[in-house]
Amino acid sequence: EAAVTQSPRNKVAVTGGKVTLSCNQTNNHNNMYWYRQDTGHGLRLIHYSYGAGSTEKGDIPDGYKASRPSQENFSLILELATPSQTSVYFCASGDRGSAETLYFGSGTRLTVL
Amino acid sequence: GDKVKQSPSALSLQEGTNSALRCNFSIAATTVQWFLQNPRGSLINLFYLVPGTKENGRLKSTFNSKESYSTLHIRDAQLEDSGTYFCAAEAAGNTRKLIFGLGTTLQVQP
Numbered sequence: 001e002a003a004v005t006q007s008p009r010n011k012v013a014v015t016g017g018k019v020t021l022s023c024n025q026t027n028n029h030n031n032m033y034w035y036r037q038d039t040g041h042g043l044r045l046i047h048y049s050y051g052a053g054s055t056e057k058g059d060i061p062d063g064y065k066a067s068r069p070s071q072e073n074f075s076l077i078l079e080l081a082t083p084s085q086t087s088v089y090f091c092a093s094g095d096r097g098s099a100e101t102l103y104f105g106s107g108t109r110l111t112v113l
Numbered sequence: 114g115d116k117v118k119q120s121p122s123a124l125s126l127q128e129g130t131n132s133a134l135r136c137n138f139s140i141a142a143t144t145v146q147w148f149l150q151n152p153r154g155s156l157i158n159l160f161y162l163v164p165g166t167k168e169n170g171r172l173k174s175t176f177n178s179k180e181s182y183s184t185l186h187i188r189d190a191q192l193e194d195s196g197t198y199f200c201a202a203e204a205a206g207n208t209r210k211l212i213f214g215l216g217t218t219l220q221v222q223p
Binding site: 035040041042043044045048058059088090092100101102103104106107 | 144146148154155156157158161199201203210211213214215216
């Protein structure tokens with residue numbers, strides 16, 4: 001069973017502060033993704049990665065950076081957090097070789113005050 | 114939600130009954146995935162589909178790429194089937210990015 005672990009589970013940040021959300025997967029998947037989930041918008045792709053050292057912009061990348069220092073780890077960075085970034089963030093991993101079934105982490109609930 | 118439209122948006126079923134959820138695509142979808150978000154918020158992959166049909170226990174899903182839709186059939190609904198069902202499509206030429214629908218929230222009543 002694929003394992004994707006996100007941390008923290010909950011985070012409260014102040015406007016203008018820096019926030020880093022972490023994701024770790026233990027399945028040697030090449031591809032990793034960051035989504036945010038908001039009522040009325042469903043899941044929207046922020047950034048994704050094809051492997052260590054690569055990051056690509058998703059559909060809503062503004063205000064976010066991503067970092068993939070290794071196969072296992074993929075971080076989402078909010079350099080200057082804003083209240084509009086209050087959301088639930090999901091990390092996912094997948095491997096094209098196995099038909100790209102996506103496995104999701106449990107989510108991080110971020111509140112920016 | 115415009116490119117992947119799910120219907121109905123909400124549904125209530127009696128335990129033991131059957132139902133079908135639908136996704137319509139306004140993009141040329143090459144693959145489709147169905148997920149269940151359970152009441153705890155976890156997203157669980159149910160199916161990965163190329164055009165065709167797959168079955169897993171009481172769940173069956175079909176993806177028709179020519180007519181741009183996918184369905185998820187739930188047979189003999191159980192209380193633990195409650196949650197929000199999402200479909201997501203990969204667009205032709207846009208590999209490795211999924212476009213999600215807004216979900217169907219299902220409540221199974223005893």
